[in-house]
Amino acid sequence: MEESATQPPTAATPSATAAKLAMRHVDFHYGPFRALKDISLDIHDRAITAIIGPSGCGKSTLLRTFNRMNELIPRTRVTGDVLLDGTGIYGPDVDVAVLRKRIGMVFQRPNPFPASIYDNVAIGPRRHGRKEPDVQEIVERSLCRAALWDEVKDGLKGPALALSAGQQQLLCIARALAVEPEAILMDEPCSSLDPAATLEVEELMLELAQEYAIVIVTHNMQQAARVSSMSACMMMDPDRAGVLAEYDATSLIFTNPKDKRTEDYISGRIG
Amino acid sequence: MRMSPRLSQNLARAVIWASAVLVIGLLLFILAFILAKGLPTLSWDFLTQNPSDMGRGGGILSTIASTLFVTLVAVVVATPFGVGTAFYLTEYTREGRMTRFIRFGAESLAAIPSIVYGLFGFIFFVITLKMGWSVLSGGLTLAVMILPTIIRTSEEAIRTVPKMYRDVGFSLGATKWQTIATTVVPSALPGIVTGIILAIGRCVAETAAVILTAGSALQLPTSLFSPARTMAVHFYIMAREGISMERAYGTAALLILLILVINVAVNLLVNRFVAKGR
Numbered sequence: 001m002e003e004s005a006t007q008p009p010t011a012a013t014p015s016a017t018a019a020k021l022a023m024r025h026v027d028f029h030y031g032p033f034r035a036l037k038d039i040s041l042d043i044h045d046r047a048i049t050a051i052i053g054p055s056g057c058g059k060s061t062l063l064r065t066f067n068r069m070n071e072l073i074p075r076t077r078v079t080g081d082v083l084l085d086g087t088g089i090y091g092p093d094v095d096v097a098v099l100r101k102r103i104g105m106v107f108q109r110p111n112p113f114p115a116s117i118y119d120n121v122a123i124g125p126r127r128h129g130r131k132e133p134d135v136q137e138i139v140e141r142s143l144c145r146a147a148l149w150d151e152v153k154d155g156l157k158g159p160a161l162a163l164s165a166g167q168q169q170l171l172c173i174a175r176a177l178a179v180e181p182e183a184i185l186m187d188e189p190c191s192s193l194d195p196a197a198t199l200e201v202e203e204l205m206l207e208l209a210q211e212y213a214i215v216i217v218t219h220n221m222q223q224a225a226r227v228s229s230m231s232a233c234m235m236m237d238p239d240r241a242g243v244l245a246e247y248d249a250t251s252l253i254f255t256n257p258k259d260k261r262t263e264d265y266i267s268g269r270i271g
Numbered sequence: 272m273r274m275s276p277r278l279s280q281n282l283a284r285a286v287i288w289a290s291a292v293l294v295i296g297l298l299l300f301i302l303a304f305i306l307a308k309g310l311p312t313l314s315w316d317f318l319t320q321n322p323s324d325m326g327r328g329g330g331i332l333s334t335i336a337s338t339l340f341v342t343l344v345a346v347v348v349a350t351p352f353g354v355g356t357a358f359y360l361t362e363y364t365r366e367g368r369m370t371r372f373i374r375f376g377a378e379s380l381a382a383i384p385s386i387v388y389g390l391f392g393f394i395f396f397v398i399t400l401k402m403g404w405s406v407l408s409g410g411l412t413l414a415v416m417i418l419p420t421i422i423r424t425s426e427e428a429i430r431t432v433p434k435m436y437r438d439v440g441f442s443l444g445a446t447k448w449q450t451i452a453t454t455v456v457p458s459a460l461p462g463i464v465t466g467i468i469l470a471i472g473r474c475v476a477e478t479a480a481v482i483l484t485a486g487s488a489l490q491l492p493t494s495l496f497s498p499a500r501t502m503a504v505h506f507y508i509m510a511r512e513g514i515s516m517e518r519a520y521g522t523a524a525l526l527i528l529l530i531l532v533i534n535v536a537v538n539l540l541v542n543r544f545v546a547k548g549r
């Protein structure tokens with residue numbers, strides 16, 4: 001981590017093309033309002049997929065459909081298929097808790113619990129029944145993975161809220177990693193960070209993409225271009241429903257977009 | 272006639288200052304008055320001996336014990352119901368007719384004067400359920416009385432836990448119950464405890480509701496069904512019947528010190544709560 005800090009991060013190349021996550025003709029409704037319309041896409045394993053698009057087009061909704069966080073909101077409805085490793089996640093015999101353990105999430109604002117650094121990372125494993133010597137090892141491993149270990153190893157019992165915003169976000173990533181997920185969803189994880197911290201998180205994402213399927217929502221075109229190998233550009237239909245305007249390799253989306261709206265959005269004419 | 276802005280500002284400031292000084296002054300005066308009259312009576316013997324000769328002699332041990340027992344029954348009974356209701360209202364139902372109804376009920380209960388609780392407790396616990404004047408009747412009556420306080424403070428404490436924490440809990444693969452137990456409860460706990468301590472303060476200070484339900488017997492209560500006279504009731508009877516003003520003030524001084532301690536505890540907790548919530 002230290003050596004690579006001086007080099008600009010480079011986009012990870014998709015090493016495997018198997019779809020870790022997928023959607024087939026997915027519609028999503030908040031009450032009567034259709035927020036997603038007929039979305040189909042494959043999320044590759046061991047790669048970063050960026051979701052871009054103007055505000056309110058349904059990026060967060062799409063992301064939260066992958067780990068069924070949307071159903072915490074009353075009167076919502078999903079139709080179509082959402083697949084993890086080819087298996088539907090909205091099936092009747094799916095255990096939502098197990099599903100969410102397999103698909104981690106990092107939120108827009110760093111949101112550690114008002115507890116110690118150690119307890120923040122330990123909360124997931126403890127909850128899943130791991131005992132103390134194991135937990136300790138998982139905490140250390142997760143903090144190492146999140147490139148935070150060296151900075152906090154002497155103050156694990158210190159309050160998490162005393163860390164800088166960037167460190168807090170790394171801690172939240174460590175907390176997500178500690179439940180040993182297979183995929184990680186990130187909703188604008190850098191939007192409240194300064195450029196240096198943003199760079200750190202981006203490097204970490206590239207590192208993690210060697211092992212996990214990562215989906216990141218971002219408003220930052222440069223960020224999408226820097227880190228992602230695939231990009232999904234979403235747009236709003238006239239009825240305000242979110243649609244997938246274009247989905248392709250990031251290099252193609254940014255150099256040679258096929259969709260007129262994508263081109264306008266990327267070149268900054270809308271959004 | 273128009274005042275200059277500066278003049279009206281200064282006037283407003285003076286009025287605010289004067290009322291603040293008045294309130295603090297009044298408080299300090301009452302405190303100093305009671306303590307000056309009561310502290311000389313407070314001695315080790317006064318605290319550890321039972322009253323004798325209707326309170327003319329002896330100490331106030333049995334009334335301290337009665338206060339403790341009655342309050343304990345009230346808190347032990349009201350806390351699970353109150354906190355449970357608060358969690359039910361905030362976590363397990365959607366806003367609707369039912370929650371509005373429960374909340375309306377709690378607010379109405381809070382507005383009822385305590386003598387009415389006393390009357391209710393007398394008719395229901397003492398007479399109908401045949402519990403007689405007892406620690407149990409008094410405790411249960413106080414439990415009903417403090418229920419709204421506990422519900423409301425707990426509900427507020429639970430509501431101030433950011434929704435984000437719940438989302439994080441769920442996203443880590445926790446069930447609803449686990450999320451509440453491991454993320455909501457710890458964050459809300461100081462607020463809930465604050466409410467319970469406030470309720471304890473109300474129990475300790477209450478007279479009207481207990482005199483009708485726990486009675487005014489001077490013996491040390493030995494069971495839940497023993498009649499009991501709390502410190503506040505003791506003070507009231509001693510003063511009203513002119514038995515011993517000296518001992519009445521001694522009791523009042525201890526009561527005031529106790530309530531001060533409770534309020535300071537609440538303040539410390541609230542401050543810690545606020546500091547923690549960044």
Ligand SMILES: Nc1ncnc2c1ncn2[C@@H]1O[C@H](COP(=O)(O)OP(=O)(O)OP(=O)(O)O)[C@@H](O)[C@H]1O
Nearest residue numbers: 030033035054055056057058059060061062073240
């Ligand atoms: N809880 C909700 N209830 C009803 N409508 C909602 C809810 N959350 C989002 N929406 C609506 O769904 C649409 C998509 O919202 P979403 O948050 O997914 O957009 P977004 O692309 O993530 O926007 P942003 O870039 O501003 O984060 C918007 O029109 C929004 O108003």
Ligand SMILES: [Mg+2]
Nearest residue numbers: 059060061187
């Ligand atoms: Mg969003």
